[in-house]
Ligand code: HEM
Ligand code: SF4
């Protein structure tokens with residue numbers, strides 16, 4: 001087993017599986033975020049956040065998510081370092097004129113670091129406040145979940161206030177676009193890595209991957225932008 | 234009517250593996266646009282020899298695109314500006330009068346320079362050797378239809394088998410990865426009944442040797458496929474991943 005994961009293809013397998021796992025997480029995350037756009041003063045979003053915070057199965061997934069990120073980041077850096085060594089120090093004086101190679105595919109680490117930097121801010125702004133330090137904005141509010149009056153944290157107030165700052169919205173849009181470009185290569189690449197691709201599926205996966213990537217990127221961006229412009233006050 | 238061009242060459246010169254290399258420039262006059270790139274280099278070397286200077290060392294053999302011996306990174310691309318050809322098949326009509334042509338060796342840690350434009354591609358031979366033997370049943374000649382092979386499989390195997398081991402894929406790769414080459418060598422046998430018995434072992438050993446020799450990890454950029462003179466497809470890399478991972482899963 002160690003020789004499998006230690007091999008070049010094995011290391012790529014870890015990148016691919018962790019990447020696909022993070023992709024599934026993104027789908028759930030964007031779905032919950034889309035509740036922010038329901039104009040009900042945040043009731044539905046708070047119910048969603050409450051569900052995410054209290055359901056045992058989801059709390060179990062949280063550490064798994066942290067591991068997924070850690071594996072993806074550590075191996076991503078490791079692979080990139082190894083690949084630079086394999087390439088060697090000598091550069092081509094006449095440059096690289098190979099056509100048809102996407103920019104994203106050549107800059108996955110830079111794009112990943114963009115997403116990672118955003119992630120640090122994101123975790124500090126929400127996860128830390130909701131799980132560790134607390135925040136006055138999170139003061140409990142009562143909503144009705146399926147007819148039952150329930151007291152929940154006012155996550156909506158925290159998100160809404162955070163998105164009232166222009167610089168935060170700008171950083172979110174940059175992070176989301178970085179993610180979209182990362183996934184415009186990452187999506188199909190993950191399937192290629194596990195061997196699920198051929199002449200026909202490659203075309204399908206690249207089209208699907210681009211649609212998915214920009215759905216995620218524009219989805220996350222749009223929610224932040226709309227919150228800033230139309231959901232304040 | 235014969236057209237001729239005058240060109241300026243910027244050629245990588247390096248006395249030996251450890252020596253420090255540098256570019257040297259040469260002017261060539263009246264080069265026929267009908268000549269091949271290697272013939273142009275022959276003309277250069279003849280002039281150098283007549284002047285009592287050291288000729289430029291470069292690899293070549295068949296000069297018809299089948300042996301994989303010629304290499305050269307020309308004006309930013311392996312095998313030069315034309316698509317789907319080797320350097321020996323590249324014609325001088327692809328260049329303009331007065332153009333400067335930069336010629337460099339393959340650059341990758343797995344392919345160290347031996348002299349001038351010649352690099353050591355022995356690593357590819359070691360990977361092939363690691364693949365081991367293929368069992369073929371002996372005895373009488375089998376009937377033509379005794380071993381049916383679906384036409385699409387036969388075609389894909391033949392396409393994979395057209396890899397000539399030139400190393401352009403490695404030269405083009407930002408990761409110094411040899412995956413396109415290895416995937417072609419595994420695919421040409423993976424699709425056929427011959428050599429099925431050794432299939433799992435072959436995939437594991439060739440990948441292990443490729444890693445051991447320090448080639449990089451493929452990130453699916455696809456530069457290799459664009460620069461491969463034989464149009465070897467990235468689909469072969471997906472197949473190699475499948476073959477390798479399922480071989481490991483069986484252990
Ligand atoms: C939600 C966040 C992220 C998602 C959904 C994601 C997804 C993916 C996917 C699917 C791949 C393709 C894997 C493959 O080729 O088999 C990939 C590759 C990569 N990711 Fe991420 N990623 C994320 C964040 C990051 C971060 C924070 C980094 C930080 C360093 C990073 C670095 C990389 C690198 C370097 C690669 C290329 C590795 C390779 O192809 O060998 N990613 N990512
Ligand atoms: S895969 Fe193509 S570029 Fe690579 S060695 Fe074979 S023929 Fe040359």
Ligand code: FES
Nearest residue numbers: 294296301303321
């Ligand atoms: S010399 Fe044989 S392929 Fe070019």
